[in-house]
Amino acid sequence: MATFALVKRASYAATVAAMLLGAVQPANADPIRVGYWTSGVSLGFGAVLEARKFLQQRGLDVQFVRFADVNAPNRALAANAIDFAFAAPAAAVFSSAAEGVPLRIVLATQPADVEFVAPRDSPIRTLADLRGKRVGMSPAGSSVAAIATAVLQGNDGIRSGDFSLVPGNEARLAQFLVQKQVDAAALRSVTLTQIGELKVKRLGTFGDEWKKLTKSDATPYIGVSVVRADYLAKHRDDVPKLIAGMRDALQWGADHRSDVSAILQRSANLPANDADAYAARWSDINRVTFEPIDIATLKREHQIFVDGSVIEGALPADLFDTSPYTASKSIR
Template sequence: MKRTAVLAAALAAILGAAAPAHAEKVRIGYWSSGVSLGFGAVLETGKFMEKEGLEVEYVKFPDVNAPTKALAAGGIDFAIAAPAAASMSVAADGLPLSIVLATQVAELDFVVPEDSPITTMAELKGKKIGGSPAGSATAAIASAILEKNYGFGSGDYTLVPGNDPRLAQFLVQKDIDAAALRTVTLALVKDVKLRRIGSFREEWKKLSKGDAPPVLGVGLMRNEWLKANPDGAAKVVAGMRKAYEFGKADKAAVAKALVAAANMGEDDAKAYAALWDGIYTVTLEPSDIASLKTAFEVFKSVGAVKGELPDAAFATGPYEASKAIK
């Protein structure tokens, strides 16, 4: 009897050792429009998180600010591209969320209808300008550019909020005079004749006195989940990094993912995929943190954010640990 018990215990130990490690569960959210859509589609269809051994639930949101709110409420664990301004604002307010990556670059142009008499940014004073809703990083960057580079106060122009396709329609209908549109959108609305009068990259360089492009979106993580799953957090970042490198190397596969997951036409998907290298980034090096801190001070100077941004807002551990994951 004793021998049988010993053998049973040994068998249980062997089976236990052979059983696979329990996969960390993570709820990942992203905005189902804008630039977030492309990365999210590739991330999901390529199963990059699952390949890192994670058990994933993807949650899509119809509003750009919704993933940040869901994180604060404990509804998701990680947002792949939360608005940078809002993310830094909640961190400054002391909410238990951490920036673990810079993920999207503000690759936008200021455009006007082709037949518009407006030829320079300075001529936008007193005009109706379309852009992302208040609270988004895009709105904060646009406001900072207009104030710091051209001296516009909030009363010197009218901001008309909306998503990019809607704003393009407003331009055609002459309901607005100009708009800040993503280069992805401009690549897709080929039938709309627009003229570029400025870009976020160029204007941000003037404003920040530096070469780093403005960061539009960040990877934002819930602190409770991060602390409970440090290895899982590194795997999340590794999955993000591998998806980014995949997109850089295989534009045809990106286009295929967009057709399959985003219901995008083949020509539009190819145009979107061609912009991958310029609109996405997956990094959190010291230079990225410095750029975000500069952005926070700029946003603060125009009233887009308040308070002080603590160093603790940036959790570099998952990014550094991800470098060892092959």
């Protein structure tokens, strides 16, 4: 059974300090510390934010903090090592908030553009065949793992103990498939495009499986933008500017895909074909939204995760704060 209990803030201090990559805070300045995972869907958006300085153009003093682990931004928020994470795993944020970490979700940012796949020559035909199998996906604590567990249990009766979760990043999971170290995997659609030579069969998408589970047309989110409550209270004018800068980046990326690819090749060392594949799906894998339907979807995700024993705890009533998003709409 996968659960995501919060570890006390003090226990993260040394770990988080080591993750800050030597970033030095400018003297006499109070920058907003923006953290993100340098893999998955957050890599491309973070690279563009940094390269094009969209947040600085909105008058913000920004210190970017990069992490190698998908769950590290959430831990850094808990440790007060960063102020804002634009693509934190939704499931981990739910767990941290339920444990009392003072967080506010202010955006829904990464829809679950993920597919279950198996090697083309595998006897596995449907998701129901994953019982007792080794399934590669993002580590426990990630939203990919939480959604995968929820839909397998809800649609096919396969509980978390009925399959072996093999963790890894996208490149590692693709390698596992090739080497037959896993029987199936949950991979982002952009990854499947990037590794077109990987011979796989599609077993189902997160979107379709979620719609089947919820009997709705909603698409689940794997990533959300989160700010520490104390930072938001002290800088209520800055968070709307940050959201406006993210919206600028979203639109720019949609209009300048070749430039997005060039940034990824330069800053993330991606091969040209992989960078092009990411840029082509820019508008499918990134969002800057917090409308009522987004909040309703996130609340439903939480309830499904709890009902399936994927995570534990009730959400604080003030976790979803729409005021920065609303204020950002008036910023031109």
